[in-house]
Amino acid sequence: MLTDRERATALDALRSAEGNPDPATRALIGRYLEEKASAGPAAVSAPLRGRATIHRDSRGIPHIEADDPYDLFFAHGYAQAQDRLWQLDFLRRQAHGTLSEIFGPAKIDLDILARTIGLTQTSAAALDASHQESRDAFHAFTDGINAWMSALPAGLPIEFELLDYEPSPWSAVDSVAVMRRWYWYLTGRLPVLSTPEVVRANIGDLDTAWYQPDGQIAYIVHEGDFDPEPKWPGIPAGEGLGAFWGINDGTGSNNWAVSPSMTAQGHAMVGSDPHVYYSVPADWYDVHLKGGGYDVVGMTYPGVPMIRFGRNPHFAWGVTNNICLQRDLYVERVNPDNADEYLDGATWKPFGKRAERIPVRGASDHALEIRFAHDRPVVDHLVTEGALPRNLWGERGANTVLTLAWVGFELSDEPKSLLDLNRAKTVAEGREALRRFRCPTWNFVLADTEGSVGYQCSGAIPLRGRVHRGYRDANDPIDAWQGYIPFEAMPHVVDPERGWVVSANNPTAPSSFPYPLFGTWTVEDRAARAELLVEEMRPHNFETFSAMQNDVFSGRALRGTPPVLAALEGSTDPLTLEALAILRDWDSALPIESAGGAIFYAFFWRWHHNVVRSRFPENHATIVQDSGQGMSSALLHANEHDWFPSDEARIETIRKSFTEALSYLVEKLGSEPANWRWGDLHTLGATHPAAQTPLQHEILDMPQLPHPGGSATLSSALYVPPGTFQNKVGASYRIISSLDPDSETWTITWPGHSGHPGSPHYGDQVEHHRTGQYVQIPYRWEDVLADAQSTTVLTGE
Numbered sequence: 001m002l003t004d005r006e007r008a009t010a011l012d013a014l015r016s017a018e019g020n021p022d023p024a025t026r027a028l029i030g031r032y033l034e035e036k037a038s039a040g041p042a043a044v045s046a047p048l049r050g051r052a053t054i055h056r057d058s059r060g061i062p063h064i065e066a067d068d069p070y071d072l073f074f075a076h077g078y079a080q081a082q083d084r085l086w087q088l089d090f091l092r093r094q095a096h097g098t099l100s101e102i103f104g105p106a107k108i109d110l111d112i113l114a115r116t117i118g119l120t121q122t123s124a125a126a127l128d129a130s131h132q133e134s135r136d137a138f139h140a141f142t143d144g145i146n147a148w149m150s151a152l153p154a155g156l157p158i159e160f161e162l163l164d165y166e167p168s169p170w171s172a173v174d175s176v177a178v179m180r181r182w183y184w185y186l187t188g189r190l191p192v193l194s195t196p197e198v199v200r201a202n203i204g205d206l207d208t209a210w211y212q213p214d215g216q217i218a219y220i221v222h223e224g225d226f227d228p229e230p231k232w233p234g235i236p237a238g239e240g241l242g243a244f245w246g247i248n249d250g251t252g253s254n255n256w257a258v259s260p261s262m263t264a265q266g267h268a269m270v271g272s273d274p275h276v277y278y279s280v281p282a283d284w285y286d287v288h289l290k291g292g293g294y295d296v297v298g299m300t301y302p303g304v305p306m307i308r309f310g311r312n313p314h315f316a317w318g319v320t321n322n323i324c325l326q327r328d329l330y331v332e333r334v335n336p337d338n339a340d341e342y343l344d345g346a347t348w349k350p351f352g353k354r355a356e357r358i359p360v361r362g363a364s365d366h367a368l369e370i371r372f373a374h375d376r377p378v379v380d381h382l383v384t385e386g387a388l389p390r391n392l393w394g395e396r397g398a399n400t401v402l403t404l405a406w407v408g409f410e411l412s413d414e415p416k417s418l419l420d421l422n423r424a425k426t427v428a429e430g431r432e433a434l435r436r437f438r439c440p441t442w443n444f445v446l447a448d449t450e451g452s453v454g455y456q457c458s459g460a461i462p463l464r465g466r467v468h469r470g471y472r473d474a475n476d477p478i479d480a481w482q483g484y485i486p487f488e489a490m491p492h493v494v495d496p497e498r499g500w501v502v503s504a505n506n507p508t509a510p511s512s513f514p515y516p517l518f519g520t521w522t523v524e525d526r527a528a529r530a531e532l533l534v535e536e537m538r539p540h541n542f543e544t545f546s547a548m549q550n551d552v553f554s555g556r557a558l559r560g561t562p563p564v565l566a567a568l569e570g571s572t573d574p575l576t577l578e579a580l581a582i583l584r585d586w587d588s589a590l591p592i593e594s595a596g597g598a599i600f601y602a603f604f605w606r607w608h609h610n611v612v613r614s615r616f617p618e619n620h621a622t623i624v625q626d627s628g629q630g631m632s633s634a635l636l637h638a639n640e641h642d643w644f645p646s647d648e649a650r651i652e653t654i655r656k657s658f659t660e661a662l663s664y665l666v667e668k669l670g671s672e673p674a675n676w677r678w679g680d681l682h683t684l685g686a687t688h689p690a691a692q693t694p695l696q697h698e699i700l701d702m703p704q705l706p707h708p709g710g711s712a713t714l715s716s717a718l719y720v721p722p723g724t725f726q727n728k729v730g731a732s733y734r735i736i737s738s739l740d741p742d743s744e745t746w747t748i749t750w751p752g753h754s755g756h757p758g759s760p761h762y763g764d765q766v767e768h769h770r771t772g773q774y775v776q777i778p779y780r781w782e783d784v785l786a787d788a789q790s791t792t793v794l795t796g797e
Contacts, residue, residue: 001035002028002031002032002035006028006031006032007032007035009025009028010025010028010029010031010032011032011161013025013028013029013695014029014032014158014161014162014695014696014699015161015162015693016693016695017693017694020695021695029699030758032158032758033158033699033756033757033758034758034759035154035758036154036155036157036158036756036758037154037754037756037757037758037759037762038153038154039056039082039790039792040082040148040151040153040154040792041153041792042790042791042792042793043792043793043795044147044151044792044793044794044795045794045795045796045797046074046078046144046147046794046795046796046797047074047143047147047796047797048066048068048070048071048074048794048795048796048797049068049070049071049796050066050067050068050071050796051066051067051071051793051794051795051796052064052065052066052071052072052074052075052793052794053065053066053075053791053792053793053794054075054078054079054791054792054793054794055784055785055788055790055791056788056789056790056791056792057777057778057784057787057788057789058775058787058789059286059749059752059753059761059764059765059775059777060083060752060753060754060759060760060761060789061286061287061288061753061777062075062076062079062083062287062288063287063288063290063297063778063784063788064076064079064287064288064289064290065290065291065781066290066291066292067291067292068291068292069136069137069140069292069293069294070136070140070292071140071291071292071794071796072140072289072290072291072292072294073136073137073140073141073144073289073305074140074141074143074144074147074794075144075794076141076144076287076289076305077140077141077142077143077144077145077146077147077148077170077305078144078145078147078148078792078794079144079287080141080144080145080285080287080302080303081144081145081147081148081149081170082148083285083753083754083755083756084281084285084302084754084755085145085148085149085156085157085167085755086156086157086158086159086160086167086690086755087281087302087755088145088170088174088178088302088303089160089167090159090689090690091178091181091302091303092170092174092177092178092303094110094114094178094181095114095119095120095123095174095177095178095180095181096114096119096120096174096177097110097111097112097113097114097115097119097120097356097358098111098358098359099111100358100359100360100361100366101358101359101360101361102163102165102361103163103361103689104360104361104362104363105360105362105363108358108360108366111358111366112358112366112368112381112382113382114181115356115358115368115370116368116370116377116379116381116382117184117188117377117404117406117408117409118354118370118377118409119177119180119181119184120173120177122180122408122409123173123176123177123179123180124173124176125411126176126180126411126412126413127172127173127176129411129413130413130415130416131413131415131416133416133419134413134415134416134419135172137305137306137415137419138172138175138176138305138415139172140305141172141175141305142170142171142172142174142175145170146169146170149167149169149170157755157756158756158757158758159688159690159700162690162691162692162696163690174303175303175304175305176415178301178302178303178304179301179303179304179414179415180408180439182301183408183414183439183440184406184408185276186321186440187326187327187406187407187408187439187440187441188327188406188408190327190329190379190382190383190404191384191387191623191626192325192469192520193325193327193328193329193469193470193471194329194383194384194387194388194470194471194623195387195623195624195626195627196211196469196470197387197389197392197470197471198386198387198392198616198620198623198624199211199624199627199628200470201392201393201620202615202616202617202620202624203615203616206641209631209634209640209641210624210627210628210630210631211469211523211627211628211630211631212523212630212631212634213521213523213524213525213630214523214524214525214555214556214629214630214633214634214712215523215524215525215528215555215556215559215633215712216525216528216555217506217507217525217528218502218504218506218507218525218527218528218531219506219507219508219509219510220443220455220457220491220501220502220503220506220507220508220509220527221455221457221491221492221493221508221509221513222493222496222498222510223510223512225493225496225509226491226493226509226513226514227514228512228513228514229514230514231514232463232514232515232516234463234464234465234482235465235466235467235516236465236466252275252320252321252323252504252505252522252526252716253272253273253274253275253319253320253321253503253504253505253731254271254272254273254275254320254503254504254526254530254548254549254714254716254731255270255271255272255273255318255319255320255443255445255502255503255504256270256271256318256445256500256501256502256503256530256534256548257269257270257271257316257318257445257446257447257453257454257455257500257501258447258453258499258500258534258538258540259447259451259452259453259495259499259500260451261499262499262500262534262538262539262540263538263539263540263541263738264539264540264541265541265738265740266740267449267451267738267739267740268316268447268448268449268451268452268453268738268739269316269447269540269541269545269736269737269738269739270311270316270317270318270445270446270447270735270736270737270739271318271545271548271549271734271735271736271737272309272317272318272319272320272445272734272735273549273731273733273734273735274309274319274320274731274732274733275716275718275729275730275731275732276729276732277728277729278684278685278686278702278727278728278729278730278732278750279686279732280686280687280688280700280701280702280751281302281688281751281754281755281762282732282733282749282750282751282752282753282755283301283302283732283733284299284300284301284302284732284733284749285299285300285301285302285753286298286299286747286749286753286777287299287300287307288777288778288779288784289307289422290781293423294312294422294423295312295313296310296311296312296422296423297310297311297312297745297777297779298310298311298735298745298747299733299735299747299749304415306415306418306419306422307418307422308418309733309735310422310735310737311737311739311743311745311779312422312423312424312425313449313743314424314425314426314448314449314739315424315425315426315427315429315430315446315447315448315449315739316446316447316448316737316739317421317430317444317445317446317447318444318445318735319442319443319444320442320443320503320504320505321440321441321442321443321505322440322441322442322443322457322458322459322505322508322519323441323505323519323520323521323522324441324457324459324461324508324517324518324519324520325461325462325469325518325519325520326406326407326408326439326440326441326459326460326461326462327404327405327406327407327408328404328405328462328464328472328479328481329379329383329402329403329404329471329472330374330376330402330403330404330405330471330472330473330474330479331389331397331400331401331402331471331472331473331474332373332374332378332400332401332402332403332474333399333400333474333475334399334400334401335348335399336398336399342373342374342401342474343474343475344373344374344475345475349373351371351372351373351378352371352372352373352375353369353370353371353372354369354370354372355367355368355369355370356368356369356370371401372403373401373403373474374403374474376403376404376405377403377404378401378402378403379402379403379404380401380402382404383402384623386619386620386623387623388400388402389402389471402471403474405462405481407438407439407440407459407460407462408439408440410438410439410460412436412437412438412439412460413436414436414437414438414439416436417433417434417435417436417437417458418433418437420432420433421433421434425448426448426450426452427446427447427448427452427453427454427494428452428494430444430446430448430454430456431446431454431456431492431494434456434458434487435487437458437459438459438460439459439460440459441457441458441459441460441461442457442458442459443455443457443458443503443508444456444457444458445501445502445503447737447739448739449739452494452495453494453495453496453499453500453501454492454493454494454495454501455491455492455493455494455501455503456490456491456492457490457491457492457508458490460484460485461484461485461490461515461517461518462481462482462483462484462518463481463482463483463484463485463515463516464478464479464480464481464482464516464518465477465478465479465480465482466478466479467516467518469520485515485517489514489515491508491509491513491517500534500535502527502530502531502534503527504522504526504527504530504714505521505522505526505527506521506522506526506527506528507519507521523629523630524555524556524629524711524712525555525556525712526712526713526714526716528555529551529553529555529713529714530548530714533547533548533551533714534548541738542736542738542744542746542774545736546734546736546746546772546774548714549714549715549731549734549736549772550708550709550714550715550772551713551714551715552589552590552591552708552709552710552713552714552715553587553588553589553590553713553714554588554589554590554597554600554710554712554713555588555712556604556629556633556712557586557588557590557596557597557600557601557604557712558588559633559636560600560604560633560636561583561586561588561596561600563636563637563654564583564600564603564636564654564658565580565583565584567651567654567655567658568580568654568655568658571655575662575666575671575673576658576659576662578673578674579599579658579662579673582595582596582599582673582674583596583599583600586599586600590678590682590708590709590710590713591678591679591708592677592678592679592682592706592707592708593677593678593679594677594678595673595674595675595676595677595678597678597682597710598665598669598676598677598678598680598681598682599661599662599665599673599676601678601681601682601710601725602661602662602664602665602681603657603658603661604632605661605722605723606657606658606660606661606664607632607636607653607654607657608625608628608629608632609625609657609722610653610656610657611628611631611632611635611643611653612624612625612628612632614643614644614653615643625722631643635650636654638650664723665681668680668681669681677706678706678708679706679707679708680706681725682706682707682708682709682710682717682719682725682726682727683704683705683706683707683725683726683727684702684704684705684707684717684726684727684730684750684770685701685702685703685704685705685726686701686702686751687701688700688701699757700757702751702763702766704726705766705770706770707727707730707770708770708772709727709730715730715731715772716729716730716731717729717730717731718730732749732750732769733747733748733749733750734746734747734748734769734774735747736774742780743779743780744776744779745776745777745779746774746775746776746777747774747775747777748765748768748769748773748774748775749765749769750765750766750769751763751764751765751766751769752764752765752766753765
């Protein structure tokens with residue numbers, strides 16, 4: 001144990017912005033951080049009904065056993081607080097809009113967002129309206145967090161000390177708010193609605209071409225998986241029901257399930273990997289809950305007690321974001337003679353108002369007034385200024401504001417769905433569990449030990465009277481929400497003849513589906529690649545599933561390389577010829593050692609940049625640059641829609657883009673193309689939000705390391721901002737479950753399970769993740785006990 005003087009010395013050194021500490025001080029800091037990572041005593045008296053045991057395996061993952069559901073979720077909250085207490089506080093501050101209280105003015109925009117969409121108020125109402133079982137789980141989980149906070153045998157986690165504050169007790173509303181903030185992250189994304197208006201204002205009817213897919217279209221639910229009749233009558237005759245296409249922000253996911261006939265061992269399998277922003281600490285929390293009616297292992301979100309991805313002895317499931325529109329931006333008319341009134345039908349009505357005061361560290365409180373029209377918040381301040389109607393539409397946009405409709409504003413009880421899903425024994429029970437699941441829209445793939453596999457689209461998809469992507473008219477009934485697709489009619493399939501189900505943020509169903517789905521699907525062909533591999537690589541086992549999840553083949557590159565070679569034919573520049581020779585021999589894959597990957601994707605970055613700026617002014621180009629990759633890919637082959645003045649101009653732009661790419665690569669990687677490597681450009685690391693000094697960043701951050709894959713590969717790895725190639729979004733979690741008697745489940749969680757920088761599990765999965773490896777998570781209880789590295793016993797008082 002350190003002395004109080006040693007602790008003070010270590011903390012002073014960590015807080016100091018001065019230089020590099022000497023080796024002895026570094027060693028002292030290391031010991032201090034190790035002490036902070038302590039899980040406390042092995043036996044604890046707690047307000048339980050009985051007893052709960054927390055066994056931690058070789059990765060630090062808790063396997064929790066209790067006879068009573070209250071004790072089980074209490075121990076889960078206790079374990080999460082042991083591992084992630086500062087992260088829990090950070091996430092609830094995101095949800096409630098109180099980050100500025102700790103970080104100062106730098107976080108005010110995030111607080112304004114949270115206050116505007118009112119997560120605190122909605123979460124409190126949702127908790128009150130939820131099923132008793134949901135409330136019980138949240139309250140037990142809350143009690144467990146607070147029990148750890150009352151003990152803190154090693155004091156507060158280091159982030160609290162660096163930022164110099166103490167957390168308040170946890171509440172059940174905090175958990176609901178954290179969960180709903182995550183749902184906003186998945187479904188809010190206002191640029192999905194505002195950017196098409198910018199596109200339309202600049203290129204008119206070419207907006208459909210701008211959002212075209214880049215590659216082969218694959219549908220989750222195929223023709224023949226559903227009855228196309230009767231059609232929903234609410235869409236006017238001739239209105240298309242087909243797919244929209246989304247912004248290439250890289251956030252997405254993959255999942256698939258295969259039937260026993262397609263596996264080597266004769267048991268159904270499920271694979272799932274969510275693609276989100278990489279964060280430190282990890283964005284996910286692995287846990288195993290056993291007892292009280294549960295025996296489920298998998299991943300949840302920090303601050304939430306229910307498991308989101310996982311399996312139990314009979315049933316397994318995985319999730320991707322369905323990306324159906326659960327929000328709309330409505331154009332409201334403001335009275336030109338009274339800015340405090342908006343038009344409701346033929347009547348001017350006063351805006352509703354709610355006042356908020358945001359505490360800001362080191363500055364005065366920020367006063368925020370939130371206005372409401374049609375009971376929807378005005379959100380102009382959340383939309384890029386250049387995309388507002390008043391700046392796009394001329395006189396037609398004058399005296400307008402935008403309001404937000406979002407399914408997440410409504411009361412719903414997804415936690416009960418997840419609890420039922422955690423206990424489901426069959427695909428049929430799993431589908432039924434999702435009946436009350438309203439936000440977000442998710443793609444669930446399902447499998448059970450009886451050999452059944454299935455797919456269920458979950459969530460409330462609002463029905464509108466026209467298929468339109470962009471702003472809607474607040475006073476036109478055709479744009480009003482007209483109910484939701486009934487659960488029975490939601491896209492689903494059970495035991496398809498093909499023997500598998502696959503989703504990768506691709507269109508849910510073809511245009512013959514009887515309801516409009518209002519999707520904004522990914523433009524890339526990850527789903528088509530997954531469908532190809534799920535057929536080609538059979539019979540499946542862990543190795544085939546892991547190969548699919550780590551696949552770095554780029555269809556975009558395969559299609560795009562030949563026209564680049566053709567456009568550069570005849571070049572006499574030595575550097576260009578050397579680069580072209582590498583491209584000719586390239587297999588369109590993106591391992592870290594690939595020189596071809598570095599050349600093609602540096603080129604595609606410059607090419608897309610130039611395509612955008614050939615039609616959009618700079619102030620709009622920065623808004624639309626994360627979209628239109630499908631158009632840019634198509635323009636490599638031909639001058640579609642007369643995008644360029646002539647085909648010669650198109651080819652010249654390809655050449656110009658290639659030259660720009662080579663100049664960039666020479667600057668970054670040297671003058672020898674044979675020595676260029678994709679991984680020297682494309683790296684993965686993450687910054688800890690509490691780190692403020694160079695030493696704190698060194699200790700808390702995950703350093704940038706070479707990383708395979710790209711934004712258009714199954715092993716998704718998006719790099720932002722353009723030109724940096726630092727991977728910010730990707731598969732930070734992967735799980736593979738085989739429903740065989742041995743209960744095999746493999747996971748990997750980047751960067752590691754623990755949120756304590758002094759823990760050996762803070763970043764111990766980085767290299768496994770980077771190299772496509774997994775660790776088998778113990779599931780059978782005898783294996784849990786054999787692998788247990790430590791045990792905490794909580795006993796009722």
